[in-house]
Amino acid sequence: MTTDSNRRHLLRCSVGLVSLPLAACAGAAGAEAWRRRPPDGPYRLQANLAYGQHPRQVLDLYLPLGPASGALLMMVHGGGWRYGDKAMGPVVQHKVERWVPQGHAFVSINYRLLPEANPWEQARDVARALAFVQAHASHWGLDLNQLVLMGHSAGAHLAALVAADQPLARDHGVRPWAGTVCLDSGALDVPALMHNQPWSLFREAFGTDPSFWQQVSPVHRLTQAPAPMMLVYAASRQRARDQNQRMARAIERVGGRAQLYAVDLSHSEINRELGLPGPYTEAVETFLASIGVRGLTSPRASGPLPRRPNDHWQSRL
Numbered sequence: 001m002t003t004d005s006n007r008r009h010l011l012r013c014s015v016g017l018v019s020l021p022l023a024a025c026a027g028a029a030g031a032e033a034w035r036r037r038p039p040d041g042p043y044r045l046q047a048n049l050a051y052g053q054h055p056r057q058v059l060d061l062y063l064p065l066g067p068a069s070g071a072l073l074m075m076v077h078g079g080g081w082r083y084g085d086k087a088m089g090p091v092v093q094h095k096v097e098r099w100v101p102q103g104h105a106f107v108s109i110n111y112r113l114l115p116e117a118n119p120w121e122q123a124r125d126v127a128r129a130l131a132f133v134q135a136h137a138s139h140w141g142l143d144l145n146q147l148v149l150m151g152h153s154a155g156a157h158l159a160a161l162v163a164a165d166q167p168l169a170r171d172h173g174v175r176p177w178a179g180t181v182c183l184d185s186g187a188l189d190v191p192a193l194m195h196n197q198p199w200s201l202f203r204e205a206f207g208t209d210p211s212f213w214q215q216v217s218p219v220h221r222l223t224q225a226p227a228p229m230m231l232v233y234a235a236s237r238q239r240a241r242d243q244n245q246r247m248a249r250a251i252e253r254v255g256g257r258a259q260l261y262a263v264d265l266s267h268s269e270i271n272r273e274l275g276l277p278g279p280y281t282e283a284v285e286t287f288l289a290s291i292g293v294r295g296l297t298s299p300r301a302s303g304p305l306p307r308r309p310n311d312h313w314q315s316r317l
Contacts, residue, residue: 037089039096051132059109070104070295078153081205082114094275123161127172147177152271156185165221179228179291188247190217225256230287235262
């Protein structure tokens with residue numbers, strides 16, 4: 001018999017707003033199977049490189065078999081600021097399989113999670129990892145000018161926060177990077193989110209203190225133009241559209257470049273399907289080419305992003 005408690009747990013795990021990994025919703029065996037899905041194809045893996053002292057402050061580096069000649073892509077996983085892992089299949093599989101054989105390098109990081117670390121401390125972990133990658137890039141034979149920060153869901157919020165809060169990045173030794181790709185974040189203007197009947201996962205992450213909402217709100221931390229940012233969101237999610245448009249407008253106000261892309265995929269599919277052949281992956285590659293990333297195979301890598309039939313795509317607001 002399903003108890004009321006179980007029903008609430010199942011409801012929370014089926015929420016489309018933030019896709020939680022199976023570790024939060026299934027048994028240990030299912031979670032392990034979900035996590036241990038290494039990408040196919042040739043690559044060299046340096047696993048669990050420590051960028052800090054905490055067991056969660058580690059990253060995986062996927063390198064091509066030959067010399068790396070393209071981008072250095074650093075991925076921040078999602079999971080509602082409470083769950084997730086750098087090695088989950090949807091986080092790495094198709095991205096590594098597409099880009100590493102092309103000569104790009106791919107980094108996937110872990111960071112401390114709730115309740116041990118709040119989103120501000122998590123953003124500091126992302127900054128630490130980014131500084132570590134930059135400090136070691138030349139040793140790995142990689143070009144710092146080709147570094148792209150990427151995140152999904154909660155990880156997209158953290159990537160956007162590090163990109164927006166330049167003092168935070170500088171305090172951790174981060175140098176400028178080429179651009180940022182945010183995949184379906186629902187939390188970019190945190191005060192607006194928290195004043196609009198937020199879901200429980202947002203209340204648990206951001207609490208009740210308006211000053212903390214401001215501290216962890218990418219929109220409110222912007223004081224100067226960040227690196228160019230692509231904001232991908234699910235066309236069916238009105239709140240995600242609102243949050244991403246708020247971020248794009250804020251970037252424009254400080255003289256930066258923001259690109260919005262609405263895609264007809266679910267929240268989890270936006271993460272899982274990036275790297276598969278098709279217009280979505282090509283749109284991301286077009287953005288990467290526009291910020292100077294070399295070695296992409298997309299046939300439209302040098303042209304403008306396609307306009308979606310639903311007209312949610314705008315190259316600039």
